[in-house]
Amino acid sequence: MSATTEQPVQAPPLEKKTTAGNYFVSNYPPFSFWKPEFVPDVVQSLERPPKPAPLGVYLHIPFCRKRCHFCYFKVYTDKDSSSIRAYIDAALQELSIYAKKPVIGGRPANFVYFGGGTPSYLSVDQLKHLTEGMKQLIPWTGVEEVTFECEPGTLTEHKLAAIRDMGVTRLSLGVENFDDHILEINGRAHHSKEIARAYAFARQLGFPQINVDLIAGMVEETDANWKECVRKVIEMSPDSVTIYQMEIPYNTTIYQQMKSAGKLVAPVADWEIKRSWVAYAFGELEKAGYTIGSAYTAVKDKSKTRFLYRDRLWAGADLLGLGVASFGHLQGTHYQNQHDFDPYVKAVQAGQLPIYRAMTPTADERFIREFVLQLKLGQVSCNYFNNKFGVDVKQRFAEPLQRLSDWGFAAVNGDTIQLNRDGLLQVDRLLHEFFLPQHRNARYA
Numbered sequence: 001m002s003a004t005t006e007q008p009v010q011a012p013p014l015e016k017k018t019t020a021g022n023y024f025v026s027n028y029p030p031f032s033f034w035k036p037e038f039v040p041d042v043v044q045s046l047e048r049p050p051k052p053a054p055l056g057v058y059l060h061i062p063f064c065r066k067r068c069h070f071c072y073f074k075v076y077t078d079k080d081s082s083s084i085r086a087y088i089d090a091a092l093q094e095l096s097i098y099a100k101k102p103v104i105g106g107r108p109a110n111f112v113y114f115g116g117g118t119p120s121y122l123s124v125d126q127l128k129h130l131t132e133g134m135k136q137l138i139p140w141t142g143v144e145e146v147t148f149e150c151e152p153g154t155l156t157e158h159k160l161a162a163i164r165d166m167g168v169t170r171l172s173l174g175v176e177n178f179d180d181h182i183l184e185i186n187g188r189a190h191h192s193k194e195i196a197r198a199y200a201f202a203r204q205l206g207f208p209q210i211n212v213d214l215i216a217g218m219v220e221e222t223d224a225n226w227k228e229c230v231r232k233v234i235e236m237s238p239d240s241v242t243i244y245q246m247e248i249p250y251n252t253t254i255y256q257q258m259k260s261a262g263k264l265v266a267p268v269a270d271w272e273i274k275r276s277w278v279a280y281a282f283g284e285l286e287k288a289g290y291t292i293g294s295a296y297t298a299v300k301d302k303s304k305t306r307f308l309y310r311d312r313l314w315a316g317a318d319l320l321g322l323g324v325a326s327f328g329h330l331q332g333t334h335y336q337n338q339h340d341f342d343p344y345v346k347a348v349q350a351g352q353l354p355i356y357r358a359m360t361p362t363a364d365e366r367f368i369r370e371f372v373l374q375l376k377l378g379q380v381s382c383n384y385f386n387n388k389f390g391v392d393v394k395q396r397f398a399e400p401l402q403r404l405s406d407w408g409f410a411a412v413n414g415d416t417i418q419l420n421r422d423g424l425l426q427v428d429r430l431l432h433e434f435f436l437p438q439h440r441n442a443r444y445a
């Protein structure tokens, strides 16, 4: 693919200021197209025996010590231990409903993901009750990866040992920044000392993979501080580093503050600066021997470090999403659970599936979904899509690929569509070029 020389190359429509809204593309079609009236689709799909696809389990643990000002997840900071126990029991009950359905068909889970919220907010007893219950309901013998998200300030050596005993293979530490003032002003519950302590415990316990999350562009972030964060993360030498660029969706505290002050621009760095910070981090991580594996991740040892959850999901695996507001994908149908605590728990206690909205993508939409998600890896194989969907990617996407090429972000090399580093760092906004017209710039909420 090369830029056509007859026409002037259009300037890419770069965003500058960080305004409110979703940037990150986590699924397709956008969530605003998932509707309560499509819930019967997913209910019917559960009665069909499974097609051969790996099965993952995602459990949302919606509890946190404090709500971060940039947080857009469903979280609660006020639940006592009896509410948490009721929630765990509801999640187990929900899993038991699915386990009896033909769609599971005795399939063992291939990967398990505890996300949040803060899974590490649970006590050791709560964690044991939860995971022992899950293992009785769905076989874990074939589980190749168990991911567990943690907030550093919730971790003791005792709790980390219990998490290791659960069979967790990847511990994901939500560090976000190393500066106490920045952590504080962004509403994070932890401090820098807790990061070092938790990391040292986790290393001693021998977790196969420890991931550290950072956010480029927190409120009051500076060039100098970001460089220091990158230096510190390299010094820690985790197995992988995940870096997100700060976005300000509408359900964040920061957006509420912008709204009351009548401001359209968020008090965080411009997109160009955030991209330059990630570019700097990736460059430094590469110098330290890491490989850039996607728009967000750097891995220390490519041969040992896998992201099975991401790779299976982006290749169309089934995902049993459990818990409040969780997203799942079974037998070709997307669904999301009730997004409030009481309706979720009550539905499950009544023996019902707590599904709030659903959508069955067409074959074409499933193809686009996999294509855009896999493009976040920085390259995709055209043959993969030809074999799986019977689609000639170069022909089908001739126009958007030409646009990306004209803008200087992508090239086709034989079978591979390749984004360069510049394209990779802004992949989420570029993905809209491949969406069906009705889905372009739709709200991801």
Ligand code: SF4
Pocket: 063, 064, 066, 067, 068, 070, 071, 072, 073, 075, 116, 117, 118, 151, 174
């Ligand atoms: S720790 Fe994570 S889930 Fe909890 S409030 Fe902060 S950003 Fe949200």
